[in-house]
Amino acid sequence: MTYDPSKDGAEMDFRQRMSYGDYLQIDRILTAQLPLSSAHDEMLFIIQHQTSELWMKLALYEIQAARKMIAADQTQEALKMLSRVARIFEQLNSAWDVLRTMTPSEYTRFRDDLGQSSGFQSWQYRLIEYAAGNRNLAMLKPHEHRPDILEMLEAELARPSLYDEVLRRLARIGLPVPEEVLKRDLRQAWQFDEGVMAVWVTVYRDPSRYWEAYEVGEKLVDFEDYFRRWRFNHVTTVERVIGFKRGTGGTAGTSYLKRMLEVELFPELWRVRTEL
Template identity: 55%
Template sequence: MTGRQEPAGGPQGGQDAPERAHQDFSRSLSYGDYLRLDQLKAAHQPITDAHDEHLFIAVHHVSEVWLDLIVRELRAAMSLLEAGITDAPLKMLTRVVRAQEQLTNAWEVLKTMTPADYLQFRHAFGQASGFQSAGYRMVEFLLGNRQDVMLRPHAHRPDLHGPLQEALSGPSVYDLALRLLHARGLLPAGALERDLTRKPVLNEEVLAAWLTVYRDTETYWDLYELAEKLLDVEDNFRRWRFNHLTTVERTIGFKAGSGGTSGAGYLRQALSTVLFPELWEVRTRL
């Protein structure tokens, strides 16, 4: 009788056998130790017995981790852009785009929670709201969506307020891109002089500079690539905001938000914000 022969040492002795994996972690880091999973899971503390509060907390915990990564990658890209480097930041901005996709997909999981499910625990967290997310606010500030009033919810936390204040008054990733246009002789210095603590508005001189780039991509390929990558970031930012709005509408309708805003009405208004206006308008003017 013939058949398939086992490797030397039998099935448990093969090099692919699970028994060959490390088993003793009394003196070295295990997977859970390295990721500090006990601490991570300990932060998951529902206030009520409602089944869906676990979902609600998990989605927001995961989202905050992605936001933290986005901030880190944006800052790294901005540091390189400030040094005049245009190619390496593209990798970091691509990572931002991929992380944004995960953030947007998180709303799809939260949408499985019905209005009745949400009302079982909504009362428990009082005025707490995603509006108060320092991570999200930092992303907005680094992308150029700035308003002084957004600092106020963090006034009681100097460790959060300080970095946000610094980001509010410093250049955004788009401001750094405009400085590159100036360095290449495409944009006059006067076009860079604006109030960095305010939302961006369309500037005809900036638009003219980007038109030059888009009409001669061979000469300005690096700036063209950077512009398109920035547009990817804003495109995904819009998708996230839209999914946020639809999730809120299907969960609480047009009730006021827990943080004091009008809820869906506030989110709908936020959809009109344009981070990089010239990059969108350039398509019309080409």
């Protein structure tokens, strides 16, 4: 006998009720894919980047919330959010596996239709970098044509990064974070600091005594670990699909992306391993 869910109480009439599609705005999402060519693989390219932007939206939401919790000395709540950020970047990493099913000849069929649009122009990605502490002011330029986006980026540059808030919290619990670090110019990118390194050495040599700081440090490493993998997968995917051609946005392509692999968000947390 054919199963009828309504016999078990399932709601089947949504003429006067909110449905799943209504709640999630499915119609708007599924009509946002507008290929500019007749190439079969352009749909893959669009959906991969659109879903990545959705995941980045959630990553920003969690990073901003975690930073707020740390500033309010609610570290335990922030740890859950930072764990989620790492898992989000794990999900973003998996997306490259799908995109890599597209061959160079397939991408060539619609690449010219992209014009000068490029992933490095993603303002959400820029916000994630700025929020984490990689504050490259030169990267404001691609967003100058959008005053609303530029305003968001400038607002981010005016507030302490996630790492800044962590270091301020360490100072509040009695660790000797250098005063010049606590009062640094927030618009500038984070630079390795020997005094901060000494703080993390103290924490990592006695984690039971400084458990909160130790746990926060490891959550930051988790985040950057997946973030680095995401950048590496980006490089290998681009090299696999376009080789060493220039990017659509005018960058040097893979050589530009490889330079980004050298950027460290939390350098002291990586180098402290050598000191133990």
